[in-house]
Amino acid sequence: MISMMAQAPVSYRKALEGCSCEIQYDVSIAPYTSLKIGGPADVMAFPKTVTEVVAVMKRVSQHQLPFFVLGGGSNVLVLDGGIEGVVIQLDRLNRITRVDTRLLFAEAGVSYPKLSTHAMGCGLSGLEFAAGIPGTVGGAVAMNAGIPGEETWEVLKEIAFVDDKGEFEVIPAEYVRHGYRSAALPKGVVVSACFSLSQAPVEQIEETIKGLMKRRRETQPLSFPNVGSIFKNPAGAYTGRLVEEVGLKGYSVGGAQISDRHGNFIINRDNALARDVLDLIKKVVHKVRQERGVKLELEVRIVGRE
Numbered sequence: 001m002i003s004m005m006a007q008a009p010v011s012y013r014k015a016l017e018g019c020s021c022e023i024q025y026d027v028s029i030a031p032y033t034s035l036k037i038g039g040p041a042d043v044m045a046f047p048k049t050v051t052e053v054v055a056v057m058k059r060v061s062q063h064q065l066p067f068f069v070l071g072g073g074s075n076v077l078v079l080d081g082g083i084e085g086v087v088i089q090l091d092r093l094n095r096i097t098r099v100d101t102r103l104l105f106a107e108a109g110v111s112y113p114k115l116s117t118h119a120m121g122c123g124l125s126g127l128e129f130a131a132g133i134p135g136t137v138g139g140a141v142a143m144n145a146g147i148p149g150e151e152t153w154e155v156l157k158e159i160a161f162v163d164d165k166g167e168f169e170v171i172p173a174e175y176v177r178h179g180y181r182s183a184a185l186p187k188g189v190v191v192s193a194c195f196s197l198s199q200a201p202v203e204q205i206e207e208t209i210k211g212l213m214k215r216r217r218e219t220q221p222l223s224f225p226n227v228g229s230i231f232k233n234p235a236g237a238y239t240g241r242l243v244e245e246v247g248l249k250g251y252s253v254g255g256a257q258i259s260d261r262h263g264n265f266i267i268n269r270d271n272a273l274a275r276d277v278l279d280l281i282k283k284v285v286h287k288v289r290q291e292r293g294v295k296l297e298l299e300v301r302i303v304g305r306e
């Protein structure tokens, strides 16, 4: 859920006056999410440098504004009432630099698939799994994005971070606890990450990526807006299979539907509302609990006001 701080003042304009980065007010957020759902954000800030991130976070802290960091929006369900406070969107932080023979630096707004392709071009192996994971480097760090057997924090050396007081710090990867689709980060903004990779022939990396992408095309409903897996896979089971077993594949509410291709995907089939998606989520949780005795845990992050 959104990071809430006490007493959000009414005048965002005054609080953010003089910030050099682009600020927009009352912005429709749906286009910034892969599900294409969600009400407006009160404020959106689009920093293009780390200095601008620091400046925004200092104002946020000083005026006790609620804030939310948005990457590619490929793992969030924004509710129909939109997001209160300042949404910090990092698309413009998009630099990639090869640091040495094995290290690759990327700013938080770099698309994860783009970084994977870049690593391949450098003959660097370790980010093949990222080729099919939409979203940004910052989102992948926050979510510990991955595929079975491979995940983001396994190839991270360090991250750079701006905390909720606007203080910049570099955090070595070994200092951060992480698990399946989670990383215990403090409140704030990941502004960049440095990846430790290994050298390998480009053709070999390309082959691996091709195989992974083929499998995605075969199993995922990629032609409709979606948010990837809605739930985490419970230990020793696959949520998609559980959903199929309880007969909910293809089930719909309003414009949202549980994909008939992959039971752990909800698609926005026809102008769905967040409310439709929430109803589907509740239905799945209830039925899988009732009929299979399994308690599902959300992978998607739900943010905003109902």
Ligand SMILES: Cc1cc2nc3c(=O)[nH]c(=O)nc-3n(C[C@H](O)[C@H](O)[C@H](O)COP(=O)(O)OP(=O)(O)OC[C@H]3O[C@@H](n4cnc5c(N)ncnc54)[C@H](O)[C@@H]3O)c2cc1C
Binding pocket: 034, 068, 069, 070, 071, 072, 073, 074, 075, 076, 090, 108, 132, 133, 134, 135, 136, 137, 138, 139, 140, 141, 142, 143, 144, 145, 146, 147, 181, 188, 189, 190, 191, 220, 222, 226, 227, 228, 229, 301
């Ligand atoms: C078709 C499809 C396939 C997918 N396949 C996979 C998969 O195989 N494996 C997988 O792990 N995920 C998968 N996902 C989910 C999603 O792509 C990943 O979780 C991705 O890493 C989210 O990145 P994002 O930039 O879109 O983050 P967002 O959705 O924008 O945000 C997700 C969370 O990260 C936080 N966050 C984002 N950026 C920052 C930042 N810079 N600093 C601090 N916090 C931040 C947000 O506040 C939010 O809590 C898939 C999604 C889709 C649509």
